[in-house]
Amino acid sequence: xxxxxxxxxxxxxxxxxxxxxxxxxxxxxxxxxxxxxxxxxxxxxxxxxxxxxxxxxxxxxxxxxxxxxxxxxxxxxxxxxxxxxxxxxxxxxxxxxxxxxxxxxxxxxxxxxxxxxxxxxxxxxxxxxxxxxxxxxxxxxxxxxxxxxxxxxxxxxxxxxxxxxxxxxxxxxxxxxxxxxxxxxxxxxxxxxxxxxxxxxxxxxxxxxxxxxxxxxxxxxxxxxxxxxxxxxxxxxxxxxxxxxxxxxxxxxxxxxxxxxxxxxxxxxxxxxxxxxxxxxxxxxxxxxxxxxxxxxxxxxxxxxxxxxxxxxxxxxxxxxxxxxxxxxxxxxxxxxxxxxxxxxxxxxxxxxxxxxxxxxxxxxxxxxxxxxxxxxxxxxxxxxxxxxxxxxxxxxxxxxxxxxxxxxxxxxxxxxxxxxxxxxxxxxxxxxxxxxxxxxxxxxxxxxxxxxxxxxxxxxxxxxxxxxxxxxxxxxxxxxxxxxxxxxxxxxxxxxxxxxxxxxxxxxxxxxxxxxxxxxxxxxxxxxxxxxxxxxxxxxxxxxxxxxxxxxxxxxxxxxxxxxxxxxxxxxxxxxxxxxxxxxxxxxxxxxxxxxxxxxxxxxxxxxxxx
Amino acid sequence: xxxxxxxxxxxxxxxxxxxxxxxxxxxxxxxxxxxxxxxxxxxxxxxxxxxxxxxxxxxxxxxxxxxxxxxxxxxxxxxxxxxxxxxxxxxxxxxxxxxxxxxxxxxxx
Numbered sequence: 001x002x003x004x005x006x007x008x009x010x011x012x013x014x015x016x017x018x019x020x021x022x023x024x025x026x027x028x029x030x031x032x033x034x035x036x037x038x039x040x041x042x043x044x045x046x047x048x049x050x051x052x053x054x055x056x057x058x059x060x061x062x063x064x065x066x067x068x069x070x071x072x073x074x075x076x077x078x079x080x081x082x083x084x085x086x087x088x089x090x091x092x093x094x095x096x097x098x099x100x101x102x103x104x105x106x107x108x109x110x111x112x113x114x115x116x117x118x119x120x121x122x123x124x125x126x127x128x129x130x131x132x133x134x135x136x137x138x139x140x141x142x143x144x145x146x147x148x149x150x151x152x153x154x155x156x157x158x159x160x161x162x163x164x165x166x167x168x169x170x171x172x173x174x175x176x177x178x179x180x181x182x183x184x185x186x187x188x189x190x191x192x193x194x195x196x197x198x199x200x201x202x203x204x205x206x207x208x209x210x211x212x213x214x215x216x217x218x219x220x221x222x223x224x225x226x227x228x229x230x231x232x233x234x235x236x237x238x239x240x241x242x243x244x245x246x247x248x249x250x251x252x253x254x255x256x257x258x259x260x261x262x263x264x265x266x267x268x269x270x271x272x273x274x275x276x277x278x279x280x281x282x283x284x285x286x287x288x289x290x291x292x293x294x295x296x297x298x299x300x301x302x303x304x305x306x307x308x309x310x311x312x313x314x315x316x317x318x319x320x321x322x323x324x325x326x327x328x329x330x331x332x333x334x335x336x337x338x339x340x341x342x343x344x345x346x347x348x349x350x351x352x353x354x355x356x357x358x359x360x361x362x363x364x365x366x367x368x369x370x371x372x373x374x375x376x377x378x379x380x381x382x383x384x385x386x387x388x389x390x391x392x393x394x395x396x397x398x399x400x401x402x403x404x405x406x407x408x409x410x411x412x413x414x415x416x417x418x419x420x421x422x423x424x425x426x427x428x429x430x431x432x433x434x435x436x437x438x439x440x441x442x443x444x445x446x447x448x449x450x451x452x453x454x455x456x457x458x459x460x461x462x463x464x465x466x467x468x469x470x471x472x473x474x475x476x477x478x479x480x481x482x483x484x485x486x487x488x489x490x491x492x493x494x495x496x497x498x499x500x501x502x503x504x505x506x507x508x509x510x511x512x513x514x515x516x517x518x519x520x521x522x523x524x525x526x527x528x529x530x531x532x533x534x535x536x537x538x539x540x541x542x543x544x545x546x547x548x549x550x551x552x553x554x555x556x557x558x559x560x561x562x563x564x565x566x567x568x569x570x571x572x573x574x575x576x577x578x579x580x581x582x583x584x585x586x587x588x589x590x591x592x593x594x595x596x597x598x599x600x601x602x603x604x605x606x607x608x609x610x611x612x
Numbered sequence: 613x614x615x616x617x618x619x620x621x622x623x624x625x626x627x628x629x630x631x632x633x634x635x636x637x638x639x640x641x642x643x644x645x646x647x648x649x650x651x652x653x654x655x656x657x658x659x660x661x662x663x664x665x666x667x668x669x670x671x672x673x674x675x676x677x678x679x680x681x682x683x684x685x686x687x688x689x690x691x692x693x694x695x696x697x698x699x700x701x702x703x704x705x706x707x708x709x710x711x712x713x714x715x716x717x718x719x720x721x
Contacts, residue, residue, distance in 0.1 A: 189693055193692060193693070204689075204690060204691070204692060205685065205688055205689040205690060205691065205694065206684055206685045206688040206689065206694045206697070207694070207696065208645070208711070208716055208717055209645075209678070209681045209685075209707065209711040209716040210708065210711040210712065210716055210717050212681075212696060212697055212699050213699055213704045213705075213707045213708040213711055214708065215696075215699075216699040216701060216704040217704050217705065217708065220701045220704075223701065224705070227705070228705060228709070230705075230708060230709060230712070231712055233712070234708055234709075234712050238708075589690075604692075
């Protein structure tokens with residue numbers, strides 16, 4: 001076997017060796033050496049005959065030949081693997097020289113198998129001229145140049161001088177960014193599941209066929225030329241999916257602009273220009289409903305175009321169009337307001353103000369739905385005029401200016417009877433008078449939202465819901481109606497906000513039909529109230545309740561959550577963020593529990609669904 | 613496969629027939645994700661008795677993909693972490709139409 005001086009701690013793994021090799025070795029003849037000599041002789045002979053050597057480099061066997069201690073040479077850190085062909089091109093003499101060098105022999109002994117020995121050869125070839133600071137010939141143009149740390153490698157081996165390197169970089173395709181890694185592994189998957197629960201897209205089982213198809217379509221949207229005549233709900237789904245992935249641009253917009261349609265929903269118009277919006281009105285003459293979110297470039301010129309066309313818009317939803325002037329708004333309302341039934345304006349801070357609202361009663365007599373959301377210009381003055389909109393059914397206000405409660409009382413006393421939706425968001429000083437006005441005037445209300453009120457009291461809520469001649473509410477959102485007083489965080493002597501009495505009255509009034517309830521932040525509702533509303537024996541059933549949010553109601557515990565699941569058979573989602581007493585609840589199959597404050601998260605009841 | 617049992621018991625499998633005459637035998641339970649087929653298989657309808665649904669508006673290639681989806685949905689119906697099924701790009705528009713026709717929407721069942 002091979003002669004080794006000391007017992008080197010190198011790799012002792014040896015593969016199978018032929019009997020002949022063993023025999024020769026026992027006579028101190030290295031088969032490797034014989035082969036090398038033979039190859040050298042063959043190559044010399046071929047060179048004389050002018051035939052290029054077709055054979056590859058001899059693949060070395062594992063036997064080491066010598067064991068002398070050799071000279072040392074520094075290795076660069078980069079080891080590039082070159083192909084066999086490249087080594088062929090290099091001078092054979094150089095290779096022989098390397099192979100004869102003692103460092104090579106020493107390293108070869110430690111190397112395991114053929115490939116590593118080839119790599120080793122390559123590495124040592126690199127060393128010869130690849131040190132920064134040394135001179136080398138460029139592999140491309142042959143010029144002499146100084147090797148630096150930035151010298152590029154020629155694909156066939158060797159180094160390139162800097163001009164050739166730049167050329168190569170230009171020719172090479174730009175580096176593709178690695179695709180975003182989808183969460184893999186157990187931690188990644190769990191995180192994905194939790195994220196889906198928070199998004200509300202979590203479901204047990206496979207995605208629906210529609211979703212799968214639309215995802216495939218969105219991935220390959222550049223191949224789509226025409227969507228054909230798909231039904232409107234499907235087109236809407238596709239529009240949503242494209243917008244979510246920010247694929248809605250002037251090209252893909254054309255897919256949604258069919259001359260026969262009467263509804264165009266752009267969920268993300270960030271990439272569209274003013275001309276694209278004009279194009280919408282051009283290609284869809286019968287447009288009745290336009291919804292444009294992030295419609296930044298819906299400017300004056302687009303409004304001008306719209307006003308000049310015969311388009312009779314009935315439903316206009318604009319989000320983020322801050323570039324429309326006030327006069328243009330007034331012009332639009334005046335000229336196009338006759339047919340307008342629904343106007344929803346979001347996030348237009350400065351130019352949609354009181355004057356626009358003042359113009360509404362006269363120019364939009366058939367207005368049924370009005371929503372002004374996130375607006376800094378409208379004040380109480382503008383709201384006063386809403387009392388004149390006799391046909392209004394849905395009113396939704398979210399302003400940054402303070403509007404006194406009296407104004408709302410005035411509006412309610414005028415149009416409250418027909419109102420089906422009443423939503424005032426983030427009006428801090430809204431007080432009980434508004435609640436009383438609702439109680440006295442509203443008879444057809446279905447959706448009620450009052451949030452962030454720091455003045456309304458429990459008594460007010462109780463008065464509203466007790467003996468109210470309104471039918472059951474379907475949607476109630478009273479989030480953050482609570483006491484905000486840092487001096488007395490726990491005590492609530494005046495019972496500010498929604499507390500026990502109000503909560504019980506609310507559920508007593510609307511429990512039969514209520515579908516969606518949000519009392520996020522109403523932290524003064526006690527456990528006793530929860531247990532009274534959701535008794536553990538399941539005596540009270542809320543059949544329509546599908547979504548319940550009781551986040552940051554401190555007194556909610558495991559027991560209460562369990563009772564809720566018993567009392568609400570069709571509950572789909574329960575949100576208990578910040579309810580620190582909820583530790584480990586078993587969730588019945590098909591339901592979602594969001595916000596459990598521990599690492600395990602939602603625990604779905606497995607096979608044993610005895611509650612069903 | 614006929615499901616003509618005297619006592620009204622339904623067979624485990626039903627047959628779906630495409631516009632161009634291709635027939636696919638599917639587990640009855642696997643088709644419950646389609647509202648349309650679920651409606652057809654209700655108690656007194658002809659299809660419920662014969663166990664055979666004729667889908668006049670869907671051709672064979674698309675129906676094959678739909679049946680593949682049925683089995684995929686059935687296999688993964690109670691699992692949390694489900695790998696997505698491959699949808700070939702050339703068929704996806706027609707599949708969307710078929711999915712809409714069959715009522716295979718993303719509503720919680």
